[in-house]
Amino acid sequence: MAAPMKFHSLADKIVRTRVSSTLNKDVKQFGKKHLFDGDEETCWNSDQGSPQWIILEFSESLSVSQLDIQFQGGFVGKSCWVEAVKSGEESFARIHSFFPQDINQTQVFPLPDTDSTLTSLKIVFDSSTDFFGRITIYKLDVLGAS
Incomplete structure (x- = not known):
């Protein structure tokens, strides 16, 4: 029986992060830098409106296997999807849809x-589960096979 595939964080391979918006343009308190800082007290908080998005650009071509996301309950994406630019291509194409639960874990x-x-x-x-379309994320991680 083959051993289960082990994944590791690819966060150190991210060279650029862009987000659709930041709450009240307050990047110091709610900016994208908080997605990967490992601090349980900080978060990225979008401004109101839908859709919201996060773009991650990698330093090299990678095999991505899963996303780990910790939302703040009440500010969770409801209908979500992932788009990717595959090696040798130039534009985003949808690869997967997902539907998070309205929980904090x-x-x-x-x-x-x-x-x-x-x-x-x-x-x-x-x-979003928020009436105004805001998204709040305390932790985001992108994992791939080791």
């Missing part, structure tokens, strides 16, 4: 095997 979203490596990833939150 870290949720794991496996991604399908795309048979190719990725240079960029876009996470789209088409709607």
Whole structure:
């Protein structure tokens, strides 16, 4: 029997992060830097409106296997999907849809095997559990096979 595949964080391979918006343009308190800082007290908080999104650009082509996301309950994406730029291509294409629960715990979203490596990833939150469309994320991690 084969050993289960082990994943590790690919956060150190992210060279650029972009987000759709930041609450009240307050990047110091709610900016994208808080997605990967490991601090349980900080978060990225989008401004109102839908959709919201996060784009991650990698330093090299990678095989991405799953997303780990910890939302703040009440500010959770409802209808979400992942788009990717595959190696050798130039534009984003949808590869997977997911539907988070409205909870505070870290949720794991496996991604399908795309048979190719990725240079960029876009996470789209088409709607939110928040009436105003805001998204709040305390932790985001992108994992791949080791």
